Amino acid sequence: xxxxxxVPSSLDCHLGLRRLLVVSPLFPNNKQPSKGVFVKQSVLxxxxxxxxxxxSPIPWASRLxxxxxxxxxxxxxxxxxxxxxxxxxxGHSLDGFFYCVSLLPFMKKFVDRxxxxxxxxxxxxxxxxxxxxxxxxxxxxxxxxxxxxxxxxGARSCVRRKMIAFALRRxxxxxxxxxxxxxxxxxxxIDKARICVAPNGADHAAFRPRDxxxxxxxxxxxxxxxxxxxxxxx
Numbered sequence: 001x002x003x004x005x006x007v008p009s010s011l012d013c014h015l016g017l018r019r020l021l022v023v024s025p026l027f028p029n030n031k032q033p034s035k036g037v038f039v040k041q042s043v044l045x046x047x048x049x050x051x052x053x054x055x056s057p058i059p060w061a062s063r064l065x066x067x068x069x070x071x072x073x074x075x076x077x078x079x080x081x082x083x084x085x086x087x088x089x090x091g092h093s094l095d096g097f098f099y100c101v102s103l104l105p106f107m108k109k110f111v112d113r114x115x116x117x118x119x120x121x122x123x124x125x126x127x128x129x130x131x132x133x134x135x136x137x138x139x140x141x142x143x144x145x146x147x148x149x150x151x152x153x154g155a156r157s158c159v160r161r162k163m164i165a166f167a168l169r170r171x172x173x174x175x176x177x178x179x180x181x182x183x184x185x186x187x188x189x190i191d192k193a194r195i196c197v198a199p200n201g202a203d204h205a206a207f208r209p210r211d212x213x214x215x216x217x218x219x220x221x222x223x224x225x226x227x228x229x230x231x232x233x234x
Contacts, residue, residue, distance in 0.1 A: 017117035017141070020050040021110075023131050024122035026147075027056035028074055029081060031066045038200055039122055042145075043077055053114055054079040057103055057127070059086040082106045084130075092126070093159045099130030107134050116140060118172075124150040124164045132167040144171040151181050155188065165189055 022043055026036030036056075046052050056079055058068060063083040071080050084102035086095055118141040121131040128144045135142050144167060155161040165188040168174050174195050176182045182195045216223050 018051055019114075019116045019118075020046060020052045021114070021116040021119045021140075022046070022052055022054045022122070023057070023119060023127065024054065025057055025127055026122055027054055027079060029056070029058075029068045029079075030072060031068055040074065040077070041203065044075065047077070052077065053116070055107070055110065056081050057084045057099065058082075060084065060102075061086070061088070080110070093157065093163075095126035096129040096133070096163055099126045100133040103130065104134050104137065107138065111138055111140070118143060120145060121167075123147060124167065125154045125160055128171075129163045129167040132170050135170075142171050143173050143175065144168060145175040145177075146181055146185070147177055148181065151184050155184065161188065 022039075024036065024039050026039045027043075028035050028037060028040055043052055043054060054074075054077055058081050060083040062068060063081075068081050070082070071078070073079070082103060085098040087098070119131060119135060119138070120143045121128040122145045124144065124146050128146075128150075132142065151164070155164050168185060168188065168190045171194070174185060174190060176185065176195055176197050177200050179197055182192070182197055185195055186192050213223055216227075221227060
């Protein structure tokens, strides 16, 4: 995977860290096994370099309506799913503050019990902003990973744009999956030297060229027709 080398080396050159806390709302759970699989794959790669634990906050409504456990093991990764307050349709500009207020007690206890050398927060808003506020208390070196619409869409609002910039400026390094996102973050006043572009990678053990006719025969597909495959989330 592309990120298997870029992100760990960038983290390690800053700190020589060994214990990493990943905070991401985009992570599989027992009710949504395909949610944020790209983050899970990234964490699996990070485990080759660091002791990693994951906190994946979920809106309180999801806690009430589904049996998502407070703590679980996902492909050998320890994951905690604390709830946070989010009021639907009340205005996204409040989400980051609700996120901070809801999770601060949990995060303080968590870090006391499971000390970490640094925090890697995924998704610029509300998560990275909320974690940045929490980190004013925790005082850990912080890194942020942005993915796309958290910058492309999230920064359209003047208020959210200021909150996103507030968080990004306080990160040791901001990891971006595309150069276009890097340009947009530079427009927010983020120093280019603090942005590391690490495109999403592919697991070559799972995705590799194979004999086309043999695979079509195995899947019962016509050998002569053109077939277009789309992989994504609509």
